[in-house]
Amino acid sequence: HPGNILLLPDGKIGLLDFGQTKTLKDKDRLWLCRLVLAMCAEDYSLTAELVRDSHKYCTGPQFMLENPTLDALNAIAFTYFDTRWTPLAKVNVFDMNNSPMMKNRILRNTEEGFMVVRVGYLMRGLMTACKVETSMVLAWEPYARLALQRAGELPPSGTTTWLKRSLSKAKIAYAKLSGHEGYTEIQKQEAMISQFEDTDQLAPWNYM
Numbered sequence: 001h002p003g004n005i006l007l008l009p010d011g012k013i014g015l016l017d018f019g020q021t022k023t024l025k026d027k028d029r030l031w032l033c034r035l036v037l038a039m040c041a042e043d044y045s046l047t048a049e050l051v052r053d054s055h056k057y058c059t060g061p062q063f064m065l066e067n068p069t070l071d072a073l074n075a076i077a078f079t080y081f082d083t084r085w086t087p088l089a090k091v092n093v094f095d096m097n098n099s100p101m102m103k104n105r106i107l108r109n110t111e112e113g114f115m116v117v118r119v120g121y122l123m124r125g126l127m128t129a130c131k132v133e134t135s136m137v138l139a140w141e142p143y144a145r146l147a148l149q150r151a152g153e154l155p156p157s158g159t160t161t162w163l164k165r166s167l168s169k170a171k172i173a174y175a176k177l178s179g180h181e182g183y184t185e186i187q188k189q190e191a192m193i194s195q196f197e198d199t200d201q202l203a204p205w206n207y208m
Contacts, residue, residue, distance in 0.1 A: 002126045022115035030151055031057040032081075032113060033144035037155055039082060039137045040144075041164035048073035064108035072104055080110075080117045083124050083136040 006014035024032070031054060038046040051073040054062035065072055079086040110117065123136055141161070148155040156164075 002122070002129055005126065024112060024116075025059050026151070028058045028062075028112045030148060030153070031062070032116065033147045033155075035077060035081065036137045036140050036144040037148075037161060039077060040135075040141045041156070041161045042168035043164055044070060044074050044168075047077050051077050059112065061108055062110040062113060063106065066105040066107055069104075076106070079120075080113075081120055081137060083120060083127055083134060 004016040006016065008014045031050065034057070035047065035050045038050055048068075048070045050057065051063050052065075052068050063073075063076055065076070075086055078084060120136055127133065141158070145155045145158070
């Protein structure tokens with residue numbers, strides 16, 4: 001928790017109570033690296049595929065959803081493994097009557113990646129307290145690419161990832177010019193949560 005993170009006089013970060021660690025198996029670690037690069041590129045189709053078909057790449061299925069829509073799979077990925085705003089980041093999971101997770105149940109949650117998810121949520125809390133906004137997967141991007149290279153894979157270059165992300169943002173801009181502007185944050189959250197329950201809709205991530 002944030003109380004165990006100190007800013008030292010020389011500007012370095014000091015970590016206290018560093019007892020909870022996790023060593024991922026190679027298959028799970030490389031799957032996470034591929035997921036990080038897909039999320040960095042804002043490639044929503046590939047992100048959804050990696051989450052939905054995690055059993056093909058990992059030691060076992062990481063996630064199983066009752067209704068694995070494109071939007072729901074992306075909501076899981078960006079909420080669990082990134083620190084940017086998502087429709088699920090501030091959902092009260094104990095509100096059983098209104099939680100989208102009750103309407104589209106998570107049948108299996110990741111055990112192997114739990115510590116990574118925990119880091120993401122701790123970073124969200126710390127960033128909120130410090131009024132900082134940034135992306136955890138963008139910070140991890142060079143390390144994910146290096147890990148894949150060392151494993152003998154040829155990941156997309158940084159330039160390719162940047163171009164894909166720029167194209168995604170261009171689509172966002174076009175969508176807004178086409179009449180999707182004017183969303184308040186609350187409206188966006190409500191719209192995206194409703195998409196977590198529905199199918200066959202244009203990914204609302206395009207309007208973030």
